[in-house]
Amino acid sequence: MRMTKKLIILLTFACFSLVGCQNTSGELLAYEEMKASAGSVFDNQFTEADFFAENLAIITEEDNHGEDPILTSKANLLVNITDNEVIYADHVYDRLYPASLTKLMTALIALQNGELTDTVTISYNASHIAESGAKLCGFHEGDTISLESLLYALLIYSGNDAGTAIAEHVGKSEENFVKMMNEEAKKLGAVHSNFVNAHGLHNDNHYTTAYDLYLIFHQLIQYDTFLSIINTPSYKAVYKDIEGNEKQMTFQTTNQFLNGKADPVPGIEIIGGKTGTTHKAGNCLILLCQDSKHKEYISLILNSPDSDQLYSQMSHMLSSLTE
Secondary structure: OOOOOOOOOOOOOHHHHHOOOOOOHHHHHHHHHHHHHHHHHHHOOOOHHHHOOOOOOOOOOOOOEOOOOOOOOOEEEEEEOOOOEEEEEEOOOOOEOOHHHHHHHHHHHHHHHOOOOOEEEOOHHHHOOOOOOOOOOOOOOOOEEEHHHHHHHHHOOOOHHHHHHHHHHHHOOHHHHHHHHHHHHHHHOOOOOEOOOOOOOOOOOOEEOHHHHHHHHHHHOOOHHHHHHHOOOEEEEEEEOOOOOEEEEEEEOOOHHHHOOOOOOOOEEEEEEEEEEEOOOEEEEEEEEEEOOOOEEEEEEEEEOOHHHHHHHHHHHHHHHHO
């Protein structure tokens, strides 16, 4: 049964450096980098035990060299979160671009600091994202919509304008919201991440790791609202334009396991997840699923070369759970 309480996570990534792998200079350097990036949080003296986060899998260097020749993406991770068991891990501490998996952190900050019934007014900035290829819901300046509907647009349709609108509403400015994202990442132990926007459109200084995304996603699945959203194939948003006229938009999920474009994995129920794609990030996907024994798993692939390989590799990874 899922835990409903929020987990308090203290710099979980430190476990990677402190447990069973202190003997190489690379790992010690990673630990020092982590301390520097975490900043003043290290001003307090923690014991080694403080770094062990409850109900989280610890991935050591020995775990982090998956050798499945089919899994050719740049980072791959499969964790049994019911038993806290790492099933497969490969390059999970490599710095990579998250694309729209960024929106996981955006959603977490919104759920922590906003109310679903909040009315959000779409700004000029949110309605005028001009980057070529950016996926947009198509909201206009002055439209008003609930925060709950924006979260659906953000997570199942991956609307970048929804991300900016949420950031400006919850953080009062996108700049302040990004600061909140980075502060929360450090609290979760995701100290090898740096966010510069709320949507994931490319920036060289906007990056994360597979393990950091696992930490963020693990925190998010404690929220029933998040679980309901990511399990939704299609959502009809009702909102008002600047004149007060009622409008509607229907958003379809980008998750091909939920929209029927990817074949189901026998014996595995896909609860939901998040997709992400940019030219430099490649194709990315994180999922929550469960097997026939109701054990739950988080699976993640980063930087797959194309959508077909992303889903075929994810299916291959999940198929190992039923062997």
